[in-house]
Amino acid sequence: MHPTLLAVMSHPDTRPLHIAERAGAVGFVAALTAAAAQISVPLPFTPVPFTFQPMVVLVGSAALGARLGMASQLLYLALGVAGLPVFAASPVLPQGVGRLLGPTGGYLMAYPLAAFVSGWLAQRGFDRRYVTAVCALASGLAVIFTGGVTWLALFVPPARGFAAALAAGFFPFVVADLVKLLVAAGVMPSLWWLSRQTH
Numbered sequence: 001m002h003p004t005l006l007a008v009m010s011h012p013d014t015r016p017l018h019i020a021e022r023a024g025a026v027g028f029v030a031a032l033t034a035a036a037a038q039i040s041v042p043l044p045f046t047p048v049p050f051t052f053q054p055m056v057v058l059v060g061s062a063a064l065g066a067r068l069g070m071a072s073q074l075l076y077l078a079l080g081v082a083g084l085p086v087f088a089a090s091p092v093l094p095q096g097v098g099r100l101l102g103p104t105g106g107y108l109m110a111y112p113l114a115a116f117v118s119g120w121l122a123q124r125g126f127d128r129r130y131v132t133a134v135c136a137l138a139s140g141l142a143v144i145f146t147g148g149v150t151w152l153a154l155f156v157p158p159a160r161g162f163a164a165a166l167a168a169g170f171f172p173f174v175v176a177d178l179v180k181l182l183v184a185a186g187v188m189p190s191l192w193w194l195s196r197q198t199h
Contacts, residue, residue: 002125004065005188009195022068029060029072030079033111034086042090046168047103047156048148049088054107054114054177055184058140061115062122062133062188069119073111080108106151107144107169114143127188134185141181145170 006025007017017025033056041050061069080086083096093102100108118140121127126136153165 001123002128004068004119004123005063005127005191005195006065006068009191025064026068026072026075029056029064029069030076032056032060033073033076034079034084037086037088040088040090043172046172047093048107048152048169048173049090049104050173050176051088052180053088053111054141054144055137055180057111057115057144058118058137058181059184059187061119061140062127062136063191064119065123066116066119069115070112073115076111077108103152103156103169104148106155107148109151110144110147113147114140117143122188128192130185130189133188134182137181137185138178141177145174 010017010021033053036052036056039052043050057069057073060072063069064072076086077100080095080099081097085095087093087095087099087108088104093099093104099105118136121132121136121139126132149162149165149169152169153160153162156165
């Protein structure tokens, strides 16, 4: 298993991260996820808004690794459930625990698992080259879409099955998210290159 970017940039001498460093990194990525949620674009034909959150979730978890990446998203969800305004602003969707029960709940609840998947692949070196970084982020994005579409199909009234859920929660977003993913995948190899130059 390879060291994470966070570990290498914090301690190039391979010393383990302190608890405060791990907690700070988890809190930072959770805060970035909340900030990305505030840049949301509601779409008239679907209850799911367009946001930059998935890329923050995936790139952040690639930098932190599987466990810390998952922890950052569990913290983000906990802050949202507690009522803090960390979820995407919406005139119709509530803040708090009600957001997890609404049409975007499946995407949000998939964030911790998606973070774990992308972080796990990053810890196996997938984040060090562009093509494999694309694979790592795409795997996490697939988890997010699977959670979101499944939730829409089964639990959001009127539950009209997977065809309607795909039309509302996958097809309007997949092209834009893939473009964002192709751009975001260049971040990790670039940061690895920078870490080698500075250390």
